[in-house]
Amino acid sequence: MNSDYIAPRFHDRVALVVGGAQGIGKAISVRLAREGARVVIGDIDEAMMKQTAGEIADQGYSVRTVLCDVRRSRQVDRMVERVIEWYKQVDILMYVAGVVQSLQFVKTGEREWDHTLDINLKGAFLTARAVVPHMIKRRHGKLIFMSSTNAWDAEAELASYNASKAGVFLLCKTLARELGRYGINSNAVGPGLIRTRLSEPFLKNPRFMKRYEHLIPAGRIGLPEDVAGPATFLASRDADYVNGVLLFVDGGQLA
Numbered sequence: 001m002n003s004d005y006i007a008p009r010f011h012d013r014v015a016l017v018v019g020g021a022q023g024i025g026k027a028i029s030v031r032l033a034r035e036g037a038r039v040v041i042g043d044i045d046e047a048m049m050k051q052t053a054g055e056i057a058d059q060g061y062s063v064r065t066v067l068c069d070v071r072r073s074r075q076v077d078r079m080v081e082r083v084i085e086w087y088k089q090v091d092i093l094m095y096v097a098g099v100v101q102s103l104q105f106v107k108t109g110e111r112e113w114d115h116t117l118d119i120n121l122k123g124a125f126l127t128a129r130a131v132v133p134h135m136i137k138r139r140h141g142k143l144i145f146m147s148s149t150n151a152w153d154a155e156a157e158l159a160s161y162n163a164s165k166a167g168v169f170l171l172c173k174t175l176a177r178e179l180g181r182y183g184i185n186s187n188a189v190g191p192g193l194i195r196t197r198l199s200e201p202f203l204k205n206p207r208f209m210k211r212y213e214h215l216i217p218a219g220r221i222g223l224p225e226d227v228a229g230p231a232t233f234l235a236s237r238d239a240d241y242v243n244g245v246l247l248f249v250d251g252g253q254l255a
């Protein structure tokens with residue numbers, strides 16, 4: 001073998017990307033698949049999920065899909081069971097599913113609050129709970145949760161989102177404490193403003209953009225691919241001694 005040869009980082013790994021149908025989750029799925037992982041995408045959006053999986057498969061990489069609403073524990077358990085039936089293992093969990101609703105605090109209803117918290121935080125809990133026993137059995141695993149700069153820097157009119165993203169980071173840190181001894185790493189990624197469907201209403205709002213743009217030293221809005229590299233680093237062996245961190249990917253916004 002050529003001494004310069006470097007094996008694909010994830011050639012023996014099975015990765016479950018929850019919320020991988022589009023946006024940041026799609027970029028992560030593509031990156032993991034290209035680097036050798038057998039990728040399973042779980043998402044509620046069947047059409048986008050099939051499209052993304054088709055694009056990955058067309059490039060000759062391994063990908064499967066499971067339809068799943070992360071708010072439903074039965075569906076989450078079933079999704080993880082499918083992964084185990086197919087591959088007998090799950091090495092990487094990327095919890096990327098998320099929603100945002102911008103509302104003045106006094107106008108935030110219980111329904112809006114629950115919707116955001118159920119997907120962004122409870123879904124992360126349900127998915128990690130289903131995956132972790134399989135990782136404990138094999139004494140290794142990488143959990144990566146999509147948090148946000150909003151976990152640290154609260155933005156007005158995003159109370160439920162800010163709380164959900166801080167919550168998911170504390171969930172992540174708890175798992176780092178509890179599961180480190182089983183060879184499981186639990187880390188979070190904190191994107192700044194990234195160009196996706198989720199951020200579109202903000203990007204289209206001139207008032208928001210005027211206030212926001214000068215806050216980013218990089219001088220540009222991020223792309224999903226900007227997040228895929230740091231997220232997959234946390235899933236790699238290079239991150240074996242990294243546990244409980246929130247890695248901001250924000251073009252320096254929080255510097």
Ligand SMILES: NC(=O)c1ccc[n+]([C@@H]2O[C@H](COP(=O)([O-])OP(=O)(O)OC[C@H]3O[C@@H](n4cnc5c(N)ncnc54)[C@H](O)[C@@H]3O)[C@@H](O)[C@H]2O)c1
Pocket residue numbers: 018019020021022023024025042043044045048068069070071096097098099100119146147148149190191192193194195196197198199
């Ligand atoms: N775009 C940004 O600026 C930004 C910044 C910081 C953090 N994030 C976080 O990154 C993650 C991905 O966001 P994105 O910008 O790629 O958004 P997106 O809307 O493009 O993707 C979100 C994905 O989550 C899936 N999803 C939503 N509800 C679900 C449910 N109930 N069950 C299963 N899947 C569900 C969607 O179908 C979609 O595929 C989110 O957690 C978001 O909060 C995004």
